[in-house]
Amino acid sequence: MIEEKGWLDRYLVIIHRIMAAIAAIMVILMMLAISYSVMVRYLLNRPIAWIVEISSYLMLYITFLGTAWLLRRDGHVEIDLFTSHLNPKTKAAFKSLTSIGGAVVGFILAWKGSLVTLDYFKRDVATMGILNTPQFLLMAIIPVGGFLLMVEFILRTVRTGRIWFNKS
Numbered sequence: 001m002i003e004e005k006g007w008l009d010r011y012l013v014i015i016h017r018i019m020a021a022i023a024a025i026m027v028i029l030m031m032l033a034i035s036y037s038v039m040v041r042y043l044l045n046r047p048i049a050w051i052v053e054i055s056s057y058l059m060l061y062i063t064f065l066g067t068a069w070l071l072r073r074d075g076h077v078e079i080d081l082f083t084s085h086l087n088p089k090t091k092a093a094f095k096s097l098t099s100i101g102g103a104v105v106g107f108i109l110a111w112k113g114s115l116v117t118l119d120y121f122k123r124d125v126a127t128m129g130i131l132n133t134p135q136f137l138l139m140a141i142i143p144v145g146g147f148l149l150m151v152e153f154i155l156r157t158v159r160t161g162r163i164w165f166n167k168s
Contacts, residue, residue, distance in 0.1 A: 020065065096160045
Protein backbone atom coordinates (compact mmCIF):
# COMPACT_ATOMS: atom_id res chain seq x y z
CA MET A 1 0.00 0.00 0.00
CA ILE A 2 1.18 3.53 -0.76
CA GLU A 3 1.91 5.67 2.25
CA GLU A 4 -0.08 8.89 2.25
CA LYS A 5 2.15 11.88 2.92
CA GLY A 6 0.68 15.15 1.71
CA TRP A 7 -2.68 16.86 1.70
CA LEU A 8 -3.38 15.66 -1.85
CA ASP A 9 -2.88 12.04 -0.82
CA ARG A 10 -5.19 12.47 2.18
CA TYR A 11 -7.97 13.99 0.07
CA LEU A 12 -7.57 11.41 -2.69
CA VAL A 13 -7.80 8.58 -0.16
CA ILE A 14 -11.08 10.03 1.14
CA ILE A 15 -12.46 10.49 -2.39
CA HIS A 16 -11.38 6.98 -3.44
CA ARG A 17 -12.92 5.40 -0.34
CA ILE A 18 -16.22 7.17 -0.91
CA MET A 19 -16.28 6.17 -4.58
CA ALA A 20 -15.31 2.56 -3.75
CA ALA A 21 -18.07 2.40 -1.12
CA ILE A 22 -20.61 3.67 -3.65
CA ALA A 23 -19.37 1.08 -6.16
CA ALA A 24 -19.66 -1.68 -3.54
CA ILE A 25 -23.23 -0.63 -2.75
CA MET A 26 -24.00 -0.65 -6.48
CA VAL A 27 -22.62 -4.20 -6.80
CA ILE A 28 -24.82 -5.38 -3.94
CA LEU A 29 -27.90 -3.65 -5.36
CA MET A 30 -27.23 -5.08 -8.80
CA MET A 31 -26.82 -8.58 -7.34
CA LEU A 32 -30.08 -8.29 -5.39
CA ALA A 33 -31.98 -6.87 -8.37
CA ILE A 34 -30.78 -9.60 -10.72
CA SER A 35 -31.54 -12.30 -8.16
CA TYR A 36 -35.03 -10.87 -7.64
CA SER A 37 -35.59 -10.68 -11.38
CA VAL A 38 -34.56 -14.31 -11.88
CA MET A 39 -36.81 -15.48 -9.03
CA VAL A 40 -39.81 -13.52 -10.30
CA ARG A 41 -39.24 -14.74 -13.85
CA TYR A 42 -39.07 -18.43 -12.92
CA LEU A 43 -41.54 -18.52 -10.04
CA LEU A 44 -44.21 -16.12 -11.30
CA ASN A 45 -43.41 -16.05 -15.02
CA ARG A 46 -43.22 -12.23 -14.90
CA PRO A 47 -39.84 -10.96 -16.11
CA ILE A 48 -38.70 -7.47 -15.13
CA ALA A 49 -37.19 -6.05 -18.29
CA TRP A 50 -35.64 -2.84 -16.95
CA ILE A 51 -33.31 -4.65 -14.51
CA VAL A 52 -30.99 -5.66 -17.34
CA GLU A 53 -30.78 -2.04 -18.51
CA ILE A 54 -30.13 -0.72 -14.99
CA SER A 55 -27.48 -3.40 -14.43
CA SER A 56 -25.58 -2.35 -17.54
CA TYR A 57 -25.60 1.27 -16.33
CA LEU A 58 -24.41 0.18 -12.90
CA MET A 59 -21.53 -1.80 -14.43
CA LEU A 60 -20.32 1.35 -16.18
CA TYR A 61 -20.46 3.31 -12.93
CA ILE A 62 -18.83 0.54 -10.89
CA THR A 63 -15.93 0.41 -13.34
CA PHE A 64 -15.17 4.13 -13.29
CA LEU A 65 -15.85 4.56 -9.58
CA GLY A 66 -13.29 1.90 -8.70
CA THR A 67 -10.40 2.23 -11.15
CA ALA A 68 -8.40 4.93 -9.32
CA TRP A 69 -8.98 3.25 -5.95
CA LEU A 70 -7.73 -0.04 -7.37
CA LEU A 71 -4.69 1.62 -8.96
CA ARG A 72 -3.69 3.22 -5.65
CA ARG A 73 -3.67 -0.29 -4.12
CA ASP A 74 -1.71 -1.78 -7.05
CA GLY A 75 -4.68 -4.04 -7.71
CA HIS A 76 -4.73 -3.84 -11.50
CA VAL A 77 -3.51 -6.84 -13.46
CA GLU A 78 0.23 -6.76 -14.14
CA ILE A 79 2.16 -9.13 -16.34
CA ASP A 80 5.45 -9.48 -14.51
CA LEU A 81 6.98 -12.28 -16.56
CA PHE A 82 9.64 -9.88 -17.84
CA THR A 83 9.86 -7.32 -15.03
CA SER A 84 10.18 -9.88 -12.21
CA HIS A 85 13.76 -10.54 -13.33
CA LEU A 86 14.82 -6.89 -13.30
CA ASN A 87 16.53 -4.98 -10.52
CA PRO A 88 14.34 -2.55 -8.52
CA LYS A 89 15.57 0.59 -10.32
CA THR A 90 14.93 -0.80 -13.80
CA LYS A 91 11.58 -2.13 -12.65
CA ALA A 92 10.73 1.35 -11.33
CA ALA A 93 11.74 2.86 -14.67
CA PHE A 94 9.34 0.54 -16.53
CA LYS A 95 6.60 1.28 -14.02
CA SER A 96 7.17 5.02 -14.49
CA LEU A 97 6.95 4.72 -18.27
CA THR A 98 3.76 2.65 -18.15
CA SER A 99 2.32 5.10 -15.61
CA ILE A 100 2.96 7.97 -18.01
CA GLY A 101 1.02 6.02 -20.64
CA GLY A 102 -1.76 5.39 -18.13
CA ALA A 103 -1.89 9.11 -17.27
CA VAL A 104 -2.29 9.92 -20.96
CA VAL A 105 -5.16 7.43 -21.23
CA GLY A 106 -6.77 8.94 -18.11
CA PHE A 107 -6.42 12.42 -19.60
CA ILE A 108 -8.05 11.31 -22.87
CA LEU A 109 -10.91 9.67 -20.95
CA ALA A 110 -11.46 12.83 -18.91
CA TRP A 111 -11.15 15.20 -21.87
CA LYS A 112 -13.16 13.30 -24.47
CA GLY A 113 -15.60 12.05 -21.85
CA SER A 114 -16.29 15.65 -20.83
CA LEU A 115 -16.83 16.72 -24.42
CA VAL A 116 -19.21 13.84 -25.14
CA THR A 117 -21.09 14.32 -21.87
CA LEU A 118 -21.59 18.04 -22.55
CA ASP A 119 -22.65 17.31 -26.12
CA TYR A 120 -25.24 14.76 -24.97
CA PHE A 121 -26.49 17.22 -22.36
CA LYS A 122 -26.85 20.06 -24.88
CA ARG A 123 -28.61 17.86 -27.43
CA ASP A 124 -30.75 16.08 -24.80
CA VAL A 125 -29.80 12.64 -26.10
CA ALA A 126 -31.58 9.71 -24.44
CA THR A 127 -30.82 6.01 -24.58
CA MET A 128 -32.90 3.78 -26.80
CA GLY A 129 -34.15 1.44 -24.13
CA ILE A 130 -37.00 0.83 -21.78
CA LEU A 131 -36.14 3.72 -19.44
CA ASN A 132 -35.06 6.35 -22.03
CA THR A 133 -32.34 7.53 -19.64
CA PRO A 134 -30.61 10.80 -20.54
CA GLN A 135 -27.29 9.72 -22.03
CA PHE A 136 -25.28 12.44 -20.28
CA LEU A 137 -26.13 10.86 -16.91
CA LEU A 138 -24.51 7.65 -18.05
CA MET A 139 -21.47 9.32 -19.57
CA ALA A 140 -20.83 11.70 -16.64
CA ILE A 141 -18.86 9.13 -14.65
CA ILE A 142 -16.29 8.63 -17.44
CA PRO A 143 -14.58 12.05 -17.14
CA VAL A 144 -14.69 11.84 -13.33
CA GLY A 145 -13.12 8.39 -13.27
CA GLY A 146 -10.67 9.29 -16.04
CA PHE A 147 -9.51 12.41 -14.19
CA LEU A 148 -8.93 10.55 -10.93
CA LEU A 149 -7.16 7.76 -12.81
CA MET A 150 -4.90 10.34 -14.48
CA VAL A 151 -4.05 11.91 -11.11
CA GLU A 152 -3.24 8.51 -9.60
CA PHE A 153 -1.02 7.59 -12.56
CA ILE A 154 0.81 10.92 -12.26
CA LEU A 155 1.39 10.32 -8.53
CA ARG A 156 2.53 6.77 -9.29
CA THR A 157 4.96 8.15 -11.89
CA VAL A 158 6.41 10.52 -9.29
CA ARG A 159 6.67 7.79 -6.65
CA THR A 160 8.35 5.26 -8.92
CA GLY A 161 10.50 8.01 -10.42
CA ARG A 162 11.94 8.65 -6.94
CA ILE A 163 13.06 5.03 -6.77
CA TRP A 164 14.45 5.22 -10.29
CA PHE A 165 16.49 8.39 -9.66
CA ASN A 166 17.53 7.51 -6.11
CA LYS A 167 21.34 7.38 -5.99
CA SER A 168 21.59 4.92 -3.09
